[in-house]
Amino acid sequence: MSADYQAVQWNKLKKVYDLFIIIGLIVYLGIFVSISLLNYDQPQAISPVIILIRALGSCAFLMLHIILIIGPLARLSSIFKPLLYNRRHFGVSMCIVATAHIGLVLIWYYGYGVISPLYALFISNPNYESFARFPFELYGAAAYLIILLMALTSHDFWLKLFSAPVWKILHMLVYLAYGLLVIHVLTGFIQTEGSLSNLYLLATAVIIVVSLHLTSAFREWQRDKRNTDDGEWVKLCPARSITNEHGKGFTLKNGDKIAVFRYDNNKIVAVANACAHQNGPLCEGRVVNGNIVCPWHGYEYIPTTGRSPSPFTEKLATYKVRIKNRTIQVNQKPNPPGTPTKAAIIR
Numbered sequence: 001m002s003a004d005y006q007a008v009q010w011n012k013l014k015k016v017y018d019l020f021i022i023i024g025l026i027v028y029l030g031i032f033v034s035i036s037l038l039n040y041d042q043p044q045a046i047s048p049v050i051i052l053i054r055a056l057g058s059c060a061f062l063m064l065h066i067i068l069i070i071g072p073l074a075r076l077s078s079i080f081k082p083l084l085y086n087r088r089h090f091g092v093s094m095c096i097v098a099t100a101h102i103g104l105v106l107i108w109y110y111g112y113g114v115i116s117p118l119y120a121l122f123i124s125n126p127n128y129e130s131f132a133r134f135p136f137e138l139y140g141a142a143a144y145l146i147i148l149l150m151a152l153t154s155h156d157f158w159l160k161l162f163s164a165p166v167w168k169i170l171h172m173l174v175y176l177a178y179g180l181l182v183i184h185v186l187t188g189f190i191q192t193e194g195s196l197s198n199l200y201l202l203a204t205a206v207i208i209v210v211s212l213h214l215t216s217a218f219r220e221w222q223r224d225k226r227n228t229d230d231g232e233w234v235k236l237c238p239a240r241s242i243t244n245e246h247g248k249g250f251t252l253k254n255g256d257k258i259a260v261f262r263y264d265n266n267k268i269v270a271v272a273n274a275c276a277h278q279n280g281p282l283c284e285g286r287v288v289n290g291n292i293v294c295p296w297h298g299y300e301y302i303p304t305t306g307r308s309p310s311p312f313t314e315k316l317a318t319y320k321v322r323i324k325n326r327t328i329q330v331n332q333k334p335n336p337p338g339t340p341t342k343a344a345i346i347r
């Protein structure tokens with residue numbers, strides 16, 4: 001890791017990032033509420049509080065879509081890699097917006113009776129046996145519990161406590177939350193007789209999320225399948241297909257996941273893909289000032305040794321690389337972590 005790296009920091013870039021999120025939220029809510037209020041004098045007009053409930057719910061849902069598509073987009077094209085930065089702040093902001101949506105729902109729909117709003121949420125619609133008439137709010141509540149758990153455990157403290165693999169599994173629950181929210185919104189539309197255009201919008205959003213995930217998984221699978229064995233050496237990709245100072249991830253036939261980087265314009269190296277700090281995906285990082293930088297916490301590695309620059313001691317396994325017919329080949333046998341190796345030169 002870099003000598004100036006601090007585990008938890010609120011740097012200027014993060015403040016600017018958060019400012020953009022706040023401005024984005026204000027703009028979205030402002031536009032949603034203003035357009036909805038245009039119909040306010042119509043007979044079928046809904047109350048401004050319900051408009052705000054919908055604005056907050058749809059805003060949180062949109063933010064979740066952005067969070068979900070950043071990963072596959074970054075795997076499909078390195079142009080999107082900067083979006084990986086600070087994704088956690090975006091996730092926590094989404095949770096805050098969802099909390100505001102739920103708070104208003106509890107006050108507006110369940111807050112005026114004699115029983116507690118939370119209890120009322122569970123008993124006011126007893127149609128538990130029907131899918132279409134099932135209390136759709138409960139799908140939202142189940143999704144919210146997952147989102148809240150993820151937001152509360154997003155800090156590095158929990159990542160360290162749980163260990164990276166457990167933390168990663170926990171955060172994969174976001175896909176379950178997404179499924180529950182799609183059902184929440186769908187059954188909500190059915191029960192509140194929402195407009196057909198909203199239904200089309202929902203279908204389009206789901207198709208975008210699913211197809212981006214499938215496309216990126218298919219591309220990776222195809223790329224790994226193309227790698228033909230030559231004894232211990234495996235063909236990867238044309239050397240020039242990796243942008244200078246960027247990386248690409250590969251899964252070798254023996255199951256090892258590696259990150260291949262191009263730097264100094266014509267040098268190619270390969271190291272283990274999992275950062276020695278908390279298993280961050282190095283292939284999504286970049287080469288900055290001559291070192292590979294992990295996208296998660298900025299840990300740095302010297303490309304040809306896989307070692308963090310002194311005084312740090314983290315080490316990665318390195319792999320022998322060569323270029324034949326302009327194609328990168330890697331030797332599947334990993335060198336012990338921190339073993340110096342030569343960069344292959346693109347001629």
Ligand code: HEM
Pocket residue numbers: 050053054055057058059060061064098101102105109121137138140141142143144147181184185188192194
């Ligand atoms: C305890 C949890 C939740 C409850 C009780 C709840 C309740 C509701 C209610 C009552 C509506 C219908 C509002 C109306 O049209 O009158 C609604 C709609 C909606 N909710 Fe939730 N919700 C919850 C969680 C969430 C979460 C976590 C999200 C997103 C991250 C979300 C996103 C939405 C969306 C997108 C709509 C449709 C908005 C529209 O019609 O434009 N909800 N929710």
